[in-house]
Amino acid sequence: MSRAGLRADLIAGLSVAMVLIPQSMAYAGLAGLPVVYGLYAAALPVAVAALWGSSRFLHTGPVAMLSLMSAAAIAPFATPGSEQFITLSVMLALMVGVLRLAFGLFRLGVLMNFTSHPVTLGFTNAAALIIGLSLLNTFINVPMPRSDSFVVDLSAVVAQFPHAHWPTVVFGVATLAFLLLMRRMAPRVPAVLLAVLLGTSVSAVIGFEQNASVPFDGILDTTARQAYQALARTRAELGATSERLAGLGDELREAKRRGEFMPELEVEQARLAAAERILERQLNAQRIAAHSFVLAPVADGGAVVGYRKASPGEGGWRVVRVDIDEVLLARGGQVVGDIPRGLPAPALPVVDWEVAPSLFGAALVIALIGFMEATAISRALAAQKREKLDTNQELIGQGLANIIGSIFHAYVVSGSFSRSAVAARAGAQTGFYAVVSALAVVAAIFFLTPYLYHLPQAVLAAIVMTAVFGLIDVKALVGAWRVQRADGVIGLVTFLATLALAPNLAGGVLVGVVLAALAFLIGTMRPRAEVLGRLPTGSLGGAFTHDLPPLSERFVVLRFDASLVFVNVAYFEEAVRRAVASFPKATAVLVIGSGINRIDASGTEAIKALASDLGAAGCTLMFSGLKKPVLNAFERAGLLPLLGKENIYPNRNVALDRLTQLEAEVATRPAG
Incomplete structure (x- = not known):
């Protein structure tokens, strides 16, 4: 590589890192994970994909769509943010990586042809809308229930608008306005990084985060205390039920291994599974009810001795989390908080053989959808730069990135359009620019994480919203309708099905693929x-x-x-x-x-x-x-x-x- 080419890759890599670091943190939250897991996914997997992939411009790492799909796939099996959820997220990355690697080795890149353009359009538009709206609760700082229907969950968030935390809303709206203005006025400036720096600085100066841990007897309002205690009991009961359900699964697998048939355990497993679903619905309702209480501190001699019901218009405290014997209250907004420094020790992902078969369908769809997105980006960039593209080699690179990434605690990664465009615009010459961006992330993990403590979650939500809402393309759907009415119908049905079936985004894709296949079959059966x-x-x-x-x-x-x-x-x-x-x-x-x-x-x-x-x-x-x-x-x-x-x-x-x-x-x- 020439000195000029090396310099160009260094500049492109650092330019991409300015977008990659805040984006990866935001997308981790979308995936239901602590923000540090986004940084893990933005480190080694980025370099691996660049070294083994085909495109020299495609940038791999956390992306919004797959982050949401990962969270939706794992949500039925674990609570977002929990240790089990993190374990399953890493396992899902391993499964996706193995599938993509197999597709590449067996030269199955042709599978991309089975997803028609109208299906892709309908799915992308719906997914972008779902991703953006799924962050609305973070944008206004209210709890969001986690059920089997995104539309129902979203309506519950909208109903809580009167309980919105307005300083959080101001942070979110200001970040949105800043990013949109910078995109129009100065598109080459790293606006995302500036938004993070400004948001973190303002948050630290004004003391945006204000929390207080209070024992139950410190909640002086009887109704609020009873609601918090009921929430704590339900959470504990749900945890015990889930733990017992997991234990039963282990017992049944062991019994099957011994060739024993234990119907009483299967009946108990079904009963506990039903109880778990009931408790989850109950917990969602109790979280929203508990958040509706607004409290004010009661002082005695300058010290806070308890919290009473707040008067109308009085600045109040709301519940953030309940534990066995205390309540975490907050008057301020939610921030990123402590981020572990350094890289985790490599370890083989833990494979839960009970859950893995249930996740296989989601892993397959994520592998195909992610690669379809990456292929579209690679082809567009290859056409601009007259670059030869080998889709099977790109599958191998993407597969290895997910497999090796899972060993270093990363979740699912894929190609990113926004970061690839930044690299091309910055003059990247080879895939070495991606390695530079990965090294910059590693440096941030070791040296910068303490300074990100005060970063508001609303700022990260606004970053994701501006990224995904730009993917909505209604004109393309209208164009498909004008070219061929059947294509327009397929795109519209895929869009509506994806919305209706969310958070199960894979279901929307399958509906579209089946519909497109039927349309093709009908056209073949009754040609002109x-x-x-x-x-x-x-x-x-x-x-x-x-x-x-x-x-x-x-x-x-x-x-x-x-x-x-x-x-x-x-x-x-x-x-x-x-x-x-x-x-x-x-x-x-x-x-x-x-x-x-x-x-x-x-x-x-x-x-x-x-x-x-x-x-x-x-x-x-x-x-x-x-x-x-x-x-x-x-x-x-x-x-x-x-x-x-x-x-x-x-x-x-x-x-x-x-x-x-x-x-x-x-x-x-x-x-x-």
């Missing part, structure tokens, strides 16, 4: 088949579509625009018979076969049957414009002697000239 007439310009067009007179009463010209295979042979036969029935005087049917790219055994049998039936009725079946592979299939199936070689024409013009000549000969032939 039209009787042709003569347009005023002299060219041929659909007789019934354009209300054209027929070419002749003596012969029919039918265009069939599809391969003739088992799924549409019945429709082909129906089209030919319908055309003959519309022209009872016709003695010939010419099928313009230039659109027939392939024919199978079902197609040749259908032609044999048609030729026989039409011949018995005094009508000849003819073909024109058949491609060589189709002609070869005709010959192998014995159709040429049956139809007559004279009835197979090289193109439609020769066929029409011959049919017109035959019609003229019949017309001049003496009667009798």
Whole structure:
């Protein structure tokens, strides 16, 4: 590498790091993890993907969409932020990495072709909307329930607007306005980094975080104290139930290993699972109810002795967390807090064999969706820079990044459009720029984390919102509708399904893929088949579509625009018979076969049957414009002697000239 190229990569790497560090922290929160896990995912996986991937511009690391998908996949099995949740997040990264590596080694990059553009559009628009709105509770500092319906959870957050913490709202709105203004006025300036620095500084100066740990007997308002105690009991009961459920799972697996059948344990497992779901719903409701109480301190001799119900308009304290014997109250906003310094020791991810099968479907969808996003970015950058792209090699690089990252406690990573664009704009020359950005993250983990304590969570929420709302592209969906109504419907249904099924984003993708496959199948089963007439310009067009007179009463010209295979042979036969029935005087049917790219055994049998039936009725079946592979299939199936070689024409013009000549000969032939 030349000195100029090295300098360019160093500048690009540092430029990307300015975006990567705050983004990775924000995306970790979206994934339900402590912010430090975002930094872990922004370190070693970034360098691994750059060294083993194909694109020299693609930047790998935490991304918003996969962060939310990871959180949604694991939420049914653990509480966000808990040790079990972190363990499963790292295990999911390992599963995604193994799948991507396998796809790359077996050269299955072609799988990306099974997701149509309308499905991608619908999913991306819905996912961006869900990601942004899922941070609304952080934006206004109210609890958000975690249920099986994102729409229900969001409505619960909206209902809590009267309880919003307005200083937090000010931080969030100010950050949004700053980022949008900088994007328009100074797009090359690292606005995200500036927002973090400004937000952290202001938060530290004004004492944005104000917390107090209070024993239950220090809550002087009886109703509030009872609500907090009920919340603590439910949380403890849920923890015990989940622990017992996990123990039962271990017992059942051990029993199966010994070949024993223990129905009483399976019944107990089902009962506890149902109880766990009930307790989770109960806990969600109690969290919201507890947060509605506003308290004020009671002082005696300058010391706070308890907390009473606050008067209207009085600055108050609200519950943040309840433990067994105390309550954490807050009057200020939520900040990032303590971030562990240094990198974690490498360790093989813990694989929970009970949960892993349930996570496989989500891991597969995350592997495909993440790589689809990364491929789209890589192709766009490769086209701009005239770079050759190997999608299978990129799969290998992405797979290794997730596998090795999981050993160093990283969660799922993939290609990032925003950071890749920053690198390209900064003049990156090789993938070494990504290594530079990873080293900058490592330096931040070792030396800068203490200074990020006062970073408001609302600032991170605003960073994610500005990133993902830019992905919403309604014009593209409208464009798909204009090009092909079916594509527009597929995109819209995928969008609505993703919203309805959230937080299970994978379900929305599957709905779209199935719908696109059905549309393709229907289009293949009922392709375009039209009787042709003569347009005023002299060219041929659909007789019934354009209300054209027929070419002749003596012969029919039918265009069939599809391969003739088992799924549409019945429709082909129906089209030919319908055309003959519309022209009872016709003695010939010419099928313009230039659109027939392939024919199978079902197609040749259908032609044999048609030729026989039409011949018995005094009508000849003819073909024109058949491609060589189709002609070869005709010959192998014995159709040429049956139809007559004279009835197979090289193109439609020769066929029409011959049919017109035959019609003229019949017309001049003496009667009798």
